[in-house]
Amino acid sequence: MKLLRTIAVRALVGLAVGGLGFLLVLPVVSLLIRTPPGELLTRLGRPEIQQALLLSLETSLLATALVLLLGLPAAYLLATRQFPGKRIVEVLFELPMVIPPTVAGLILLLTFGRAGLLGKSLGAWGVSLPFTTAAVVMAQAFMAAPFFLGPVRAGFTTVEHRYREVAATLGAGEFYSFFRVMLPLSLPSVLAGTAMACARALGEFGATITFAGNLPGVTQTMPLAVYVEMQQDLGAAITLSVLLILLSFGLLLALRYGQSRVR
Amino acid sequence: MKRSRSVVTVLSLFSVLVASSSRTAAQRTTTLTVFAAASLTEPFSRLGKSFEAAHPGTTVRFNFSGSQQLFLQIQQGAKADVLASADARWMQTAKDSGLVEGEPVLFARNELVVIVPVANPAVIKRLQDLSRSGVKLVIAADAVPVGHYTREMLARLSSQPEFGSNYAQQVLANIASYEENVKGVIAKVQLGEADAGVVYRSDAKGPGASQVSVLTIPDAANVIASYPIAVLRGAPSPELAKAFVELVRSAPGQESLENSGFRAVGPGVQPSP
Numbered sequence: 001m002k003l004l005r006t007i008a009v010r011a012l013v014g015l016a017v018g019g020l021g022f023l024l025v026l027p028v029v030s031l032l033i034r035t036p037p038g039e040l041l042t043r044l045g046r047p048e049i050q051q052a053l054l055l056s057l058e059t060s061l062l063a064t065a066l067v068l069l070l071g072l073p074a075a076y077l078l079a080t081r082q083f084p085g086k087r088i089v090e091v092l093f094e095l096p097m098v099i100p101p102t103v104a105g106l107i108l109l110l111t112f113g114r115a116g117l118l119g120k121s122l123g124a125w126g127v128s129l130p131f132t133t134a135a136v137v138m139a140q141a142f143m144a145a146p147f148f149l150g151p152v153r154a155g156f157t158t159v160e161h162r163y164r165e166v167a168a169t170l171g172a173g174e175f176y177s178f179f180r181v182m183l184p185l186s187l188p189s190v191l192a193g194t195a196m197a198c199a200r201a202l203g204e205f206g207a208t209i210t211f212a213g214n215l216p217g218v219t220q221t222m223p224l225a226v227y228v229e230m231q232q233d234l235g236a237a238i239t240l241s242v243l244l245i246l247l248s249f250g251l252l253l254a255l256r257y258g259q260s261r262v263r
Numbered sequence: 264m265k266r267s268r269s270v271v272t273v274l275s276l277f278s279v280l281v282a283s284s285s286r287t288a289a290q291r292t293t294t295l296t297v298f299a300a301a302s303l304t305e306p307f308s309r310l311g312k313s314f315e316a317a318h319p320g321t322t323v324r325f326n327f328s329g330s331q332q333l334f335l336q337i338q339q340g341a342k343a344d345v346l347a348s349a350d351a352r353w354m355q356t357a358k359d360s361g362l363v364e365g366e367p368v369l370f371a372r373n374e375l376v377v378i379v380p381v382a383n384p385a386v387i388k389r390l391q392d393l394s395r396s397g398v399k400l401v402i403a404a405d406a407v408p409v410g411h412y413t414r415e416m417l418a419r420l421s422s423q424p425e426f427g428s429n430y431a432q433q434v435l436a437n438i439a440s441y442e443e444n445v446k447g448v449i450a451k452v453q454l455g456e457a458d459a460g461v462v463y464r465s466d467a468k469g470p471g472a473s474q475v476s477v478l479t480i481p482d483a484a485n486v487i488a489s490y491p492i493a494v495l496r497g498a499p500s501p502e503l504a505k506a507f508v509e510l511v512r513s514a515p516g517q518e519s520l521e522n523s524g525f526r527a528v529g530p531g532v533q534p535s536p
Contacts, residue, residue, distance in 0.1 A: 114384075115455035130456045131399065131439035213440025213451070214404065227443060231331040231406035 028245060035242050043239040051217050052225035053243060059133060059221060060201035063140035067197045070141075071148045072190075076178060078149070079156030080164075097146040104142055105210025112138065112211075135212035136219050140201035147200045148193035155189020156182060188259045195255035199248050295503045296342065298326045298333040300349035300490070301444055302373065302409075302463050305470075306523040307347070307511075314510055321503060329407050329444045330354075337362050337495065344504035347492040347511070349373070349463075350408035354491040364501070367493035370511050372526040373463040374487045375409070375416050377478040378452050385458035390478060391426065393459060394433035401448050401457035404441040409448075412486035413461040419484040449475070463488065468524035487526070 043049060078090065096104055112129045113119045119129065129135045159182055167177035183190065205223040212219040214228065222244050229237040295314070299307050304327045311323035326333065326343070330353040337343055338360060346363070347370070348354040354367045379387045385398045393400060403410030417431035439457060442448045448460040453471040467477045492511055494504040510516050517527040 109454055109456060113454060113456045130451075209443065209447070213401065214443060215438065215440050219440065228404055228406060228441070230335070231329070231404070231443075 031238065031241060031245065035238055039235070040239055040242060043236060044243075046236070048216060048225070049236060049239060049243075052220055052222045052240065055133070055136075055217065055220065056202060056222040056244075059136045059140055060198055060204075062137045063144055063201040064194060064198040066137065066141045067145050067148045067201075068194060071145055071152065071193070071197075075149050075152040075193075076156055076182065078153045093149050094146050096143050101143060101204065101206025102210050105139060105207035105212075108135075108139060108142060108207065108211040130211060131213045131215065131219060133212075133218055136208050136221060139207040139211045140204045143204050143207050144197035144200040148197040150193070151189045151196065152186070152193040155186035155193075158189075159185045187262050191255060191258050191262065195251055195258075199251050202248060202251070203244065292320050292322050293500055293503065294322045294324050295344050295500055295507060296324045296326070297345045297347065297507065298328075298337060298341070298343045298495075299345075299347040300330045300333070300408075301327050301446060302349050302465050303327065303347055303490070305465075306519045306525065309519050310507075310510060310516055313515070314507055317510075318503065318506065323507070331406055331408075342497075342499060343495050344498040344500055345492065345507055346495055347490060349488055349490055350411075351489050351491055352408065352411075354493065358493070362496055363493045364496045364498065365494060367491040368508070368512065369489055369528050370492045370508075370516075371490040371520045371528060372487050373465050373490065373524070374482075374485050374526065375412055375461055375480055376464050376467050377459055377461055377480065378449070378467050378475040379459045379478065380452055380455040380457075381474055381476055382455060383458075383476065384455065387459050387478070390420065390480065391430075393437065394426075394430050396433075396437070398437045399439040399456075399458045400434065400437045401440050401442055401451045401460045402438060403445055403448055403461075404443055407442075407444055408488060409445045409461070409463060410441065412488060416461070416480060416484055416486045419486070420480075423484065463524070465524035490525075 074093070078086070078093075109116060109130060111117050111119065112122065112135075114123055114128055114130060122129065129138070163181055163185065164177055167181045168174075172180065203223055204221070205227065208219065208221060209224055209227075214220050214224050216225075220228070222240050226237050226240045226244070229240060297307065297311070304325075307325060307327075311325060314323050315321055326336070326341075328336070330348040330350045333346060333348065334353045334357050337346065337357065346354070346357060348357070354363070357363050358367060377387075377390065377393065379385070385392070385395075387393065387398065392398070402413045405411055405414065414431075414435075417434050420426045421428050421431040440447075440451065442451070445462050445466055448457075448462050449466055449469070449471055451457040452460040453474045464477075467475060492508050494501060494508060498504045511520075512528075521527050
């Protein structure tokens with residue numbers, strides 16, 4: 001009876017893992033098989049593909065920097081402070097993870113667009129965000145921020161309270177102890193959050209096309225180029241897809257190695 | 264014991280999954296699947312309702328998308344009965360790929376118009392104003408039929424003396440975004456983010472009509488889109504598909520299209536251009 005049960009459980013687990021592999025890994029493999037490396041390299045030389053690749057790299061790095069800069073203090077406060085309405089703030093920060101990207105783009109337009117809530121005042125200063133590279137960075141940062149805040153905040157929370165207390169009794173100010181105690185101790189989480197945010201920014205599509213539009217060289221990132229090329233040149237779309245997958249794979253793999261080094 | 268119960272739970276979950284996937288086969292009603300260009304959303308939704316009323320037990324299911332997307336989906340094996348395209352080009356491609364049963368027929372025409380936000384921040388009063396530097400223009404990408412027509416229309420205007428040969432070039436330099444479908448163009452003009460956009464007359468009559476003003480393009484330079492419709496090869500319900508095509512080309516069908524801003528082509532069989 002017991003043996004039978006063990007076999008049944010193992011079979012089910014095997015089935016589930018196989019199913020997941022089927023769903024997640026097979027499409028990637030099939031894409032890579034379809035594309036001969038030589039053809040990939042030739043297409044890589046095409047200006048419109050290079051343009052999209054460079055723009056994607058530029059914007060996703062800027063968006064990651066923005067998320068890091070704005071997110072680090074927020075994650076720290078959420079991990080160390082209690083205040084009324086904290087849960088609501090937490091949920092608000094998580095929201096971009098679950099809302100459809102097109103909705104995110106629309107609310108960005110309604111806020112920072114020319115006719116938007118803040119956009120009108122921006123317009124008075126001569127600043128117009130939609131259809132600019134800055135808008136791409138904003139859309140990416142908006143969508144990527146929760147992927148940074150989640151792990152980093154969790155990382156800060158796990159640094160034991162007494163470390164900070166010891167630092168304080170030794171005369172370290174909060175600022176000093178943040179950089180010398182908290183940050184080094186939670187570096188793996190910060191790395192994880194940064195890489196996840198960067199990968200999310202790299203893959204951003206819906207919010208970008210809604211808020212920033214689609215203009216080659218200015219706002220057409222790789223995911224947008226894939227979508228547009230799919231309608232006229234499937235080969236170019238496949239090349240861009242392979243590039244995107246390789247980039248994201250490399251990024252996440254580097255994160256794994258980086259983390260094991262730091263630990 | 265607890266563990267074996269969880270095994271049972273998992274197994275029953277599986278059986279629910281299997282059962283739900285086979286449920287469609289047991290359904291009594293017939294479904295007619297129509298793949299139609301996004302610009303047909305309003306009139307076709309209305310026609311779908313009257314078709315359901317005239318054919319009890321039939322459900323009309325629509326897939327509204329860009330013509331090029333529809334073609335790709337059908338080519339990749341999507342099951343559909345009818346294809347109504349906003350572009351003779353994509354219908355021809357579908358026919359050449361052996362996806363169409365019989366000959367496609369023309370059922371409507373649609374002309375291009377320029378739309379501007381009601382507030383008209385860039386003060387666009389006539390087509391010439393589109394070439395003024397600083398105007399933010401949004402059009403559809405070249406792969407989308409309406410984007411393709413827009414470029415053709417601009418080229419035709421350039422050959423007219425009152426516009427000048429640089430007109431198209433100057434207008435194209437003002438483009439802020441190539442949207443991936445016509446609804447994206449309308450949304451950006453409606454929100455006031457773009458100063459102007461080029462869409463079909465039928466789109467300018469759609470739900471956002473009160474937020475935009477329309478500039479008409481002279482017939483001589485306008486590109487008038489032809490909408491062909493066809494029954495697809497391997498259609499699950501070919502008889503219903505034919506009946507739907509007939510409804511679209513009947514007098515009430517044409518009237519419904521006219522109400523949405525399309526130009527009727529009149530009943531009678533005409534080959535698609």
